[in-house]
Amino acid sequence: MTVSPAGAPSPAPRTSAVQSVARAAALLGAVVDSPSGGATLTELSKITGLNVSTVHRLLGTLCAEGLLCRSREGDRFQPGPVLLRLGRRSLAASGLPEVTAVLKELADGTGETASIGMRRGDRVLVLVSVQSEQPLRYLGEPGVSMPLTETALGIALLAFDTTRLPGRVSPQEQPGGGSRDSGDGGDGSGRTESPAEWARRVLLLAAQFRGYAVLDGPEGSGLRGLAAPVDSGSPYIQLAVDVQGPVGRMTDDRLDALGARVIAAADSLRGLPVALTLGQL
Template sequence: MTESSTDLASRTPRSSGVQSVARAAALLGAVVDSPSGGATLTELSKLTGLNVSTVHRLLGTLCAEGLLCRSREGDRFQPGPVLLRLGRRSLASTGLPEVTAVLKELADATGETASIGMRRGDRVLVLVSVQSEQPLRYLGEPGVSVPLTRTAMGVALLAFDTPSPPQRTPGERRGGDEQAGPDPTEDAEDAEDAEKWSWHVRLLAAQFRGYAVLDGADGSGLRGLAAPVDSGSPYIQLAVDIQGPAGRMTDDRLDALGARVVAAADSLRGLPVALALGQL
């Protein structure tokens, strides 16, 4: 039983008209959420907690209005043409079809898998991917959450959103006491300084180029290029990237590939995708 359908059906309405609407909405939700290509009268009664006679009456009205229809066999109720049309228009208003089209164009133009991701804390959630048609390719993993520092999208978001790390000369001791004796933590601090400096340079390079480049640190041989997307919302940060074998995405191709990625990110600017993607 879907919680939303049950809650909706069991609400205490103010009038019989509101009650009918709530019950009809519960039935529509149960049909849409059914994993088996529709639901029978008995199943819908159980799912919504409504008696069979009430469900039968409401189903008749919903079918007459085109919101639901019967399966070819006649024993199951499925989304009707009006409900499907509403769904298509709702999807179109989010900009999601445009996102897929932009990623497909980017994948075709570069020959590499194109993805869009959203920042969540210190990680990036991959939302949509369009695979390359190359035999050797990055497969793309929508739904996977990756640390910001392990993906080109994360580097792009950091470079264009977060202030650069504070600069400190490698080897400079904390506290500024250059005359102090040997510090047992000096090696660890120097290693930390070197890492910070490396990231500082990487973020500056991304800002200079207009896109971020990151090679896989796990020996995968992958290389990623990414650019941030102006989502129109300060609370939802998006980025577009392409990923593929480093041997194909060679240094001499970076500017051309990066220009394609930046153009794809720019083309998504202003589309109403932020809210839709933010709900995934």
């Protein structure tokens, strides 16, 4: 046992085996949480704080065991077949069939790809997707992480957040509803909102009014998403369900009908044990 300068015993050093497992776990977590479809050797070294040679050695072992694999281009590391199989079995044991069945019914009923996503900080992680059977469709990408404001899932989570209510708009915050003597741009803060902030406020207000969020993809993508929040039973586990597809099929006149189906799917997932399990991934 070693003694610290203050005279108190210091923690026993970790064995090399335990340290290796901890480092490997950190790498696996970094790869799984990567928002860009995997991570490079340099990125993983920076994220975990491990030197490049250590990361390189551990990645070789993890790839050899099937826990990780290289991307087609070879420069990024992604979840391997063994890790994916472990994830599927874990989800299956905790109620994934119920979620998949609900998403399948939603995809069949709307003709579009249906997904469930979870909030992680200022991003949304897609957990499970069921693809549309249409030839032209959105390809759901489980494991992809996106900024909240760039997906219908995220807009729904912001608009109906019950913990901090970042998207809840008070009468004073409504467009044009700022304090009369503040001389501000409508948010009561004394500053003028940017066009992007104004557009976001309108999206949140519209979602709260409708009960579901609508967000068109980047210009030229031709995609539209529609989402509703899921009551997981815990204010700290925030989930939402969405459908995504071509704007040409998800036309304005269909929004209410599509929204009703998405809300019904979200309601049917309310309180399911799987929500708690998914929320911990």
